[in-house]
Amino acid sequence: MFDLKKVVRPNILSLEPYRCARDDFKTGVLLDANENTYGPALTTLTEDEKSLELNRYPDPHQIELKQQIIEFRNSQPNKFLKDFEKSKLKPENLCLGVGSDESIDLLLRCVCAPGKEKMLICPPTYGMYSICATVNDVEIVKVPLLYPSFQVDISSVVDKVVKDSSIKLVYLTSPGNPTGKLLAVSDIIELLEKTLAANWQGLIVVDEAYIDFTLDPNSKYSESVSTLVNQYPNLVVFQTLSKSFGLAGIRLGITYSSTDLAYFLNAMKYPYNISSLTSNVAKRATSLDSGLHIMAEYVANTIEQRQLVLDKLQSIEGIGRNIGGLDSNFILVEVLNKEGVPSNEVAQQLYNTLAVDNEVVVRFRGKELNCTGALRITIGTEQENKILIEKIAQVLKAINK
């Protein structure tokens, strides 16, 4: 039987969450938190800033924001959700962080004892998992994504975690970075069910930073597995407002998990990690009557531009295949040498010349597993994409002369 008490570290199980006087009393003459009650040290304040009472500590719980986020996700559940009324998301399933980067670190500290326990990643993948693991002295076990599908090698992951009970977390990314490939939901379900059946006391984490680029506005369902956290106690999902919502600057990450695990994550987090400015913007962005429509428009534009960029790039001599998927706001294209073979040397030369002489910055990913010669290119605006294509064609022509 899966037992969360065997997953969460003993010191966290016994943690008493920080309580402030404001948890009990919210109005009146508030002289309980050593704030500056005269106001912010600013010469001017916009009306919005005034209403936010920036001299006061922010709300530690953010229920209104959480409610909006779950309404949005519940409106397009995953098709594997069995009993919507019983299992739909509640605000208590969520923990908000300073971007997903904080969520990744918080979960690691909740579950993995430094120097003793391990986490599993599937390269090529997002670099922060390893950085957080190293900072926390948590050993990393690697099971590469299958190549060329960039899907999870389910049997190898199950085999590894079942044989080594010190592995407590499996980090998956869907759609992947740098692969841009959505993981098959049926694979994720298989992994959840097989590891539960094997009595593995650990968590499957799905980082869905780019999931909104797969949303189909005409479907009842979405590919996101965030709505499945009440169905699978061993599932954790991360999302962020940094990508589809265009709000990387406000730093807002969302963790979805069972309410029991979310309780511990909320007990661990710094009480005031989400600033009043951040939650104000996040509430506007996730509201049904404004932000969500704009997000959907951005996603539609990105998808249209992604195909145009790819078509144009592939007509340039020296650009090879898109080796990743088309499920995200970037592509992963091979750069070829004169013999038509993917080449890190040429890719790096192209990358450097674009950045240094042409002020076009993309990402060299050729050193990642099975990504030889690859550049990861974010899809920009129509104007930016035109410049990108022009410059790539020019620089490659010069390199191949």
Ligand SMILES: Cc1ncc(COP(=O)(O)O)c(C=O)c1O
């Ligand atoms: C897979 C993945 N997860 C998380 C993040 C970081 O998200 P945030 O900006 O919310 O910290 C990124 C950013 O590139 C990412 O690619």
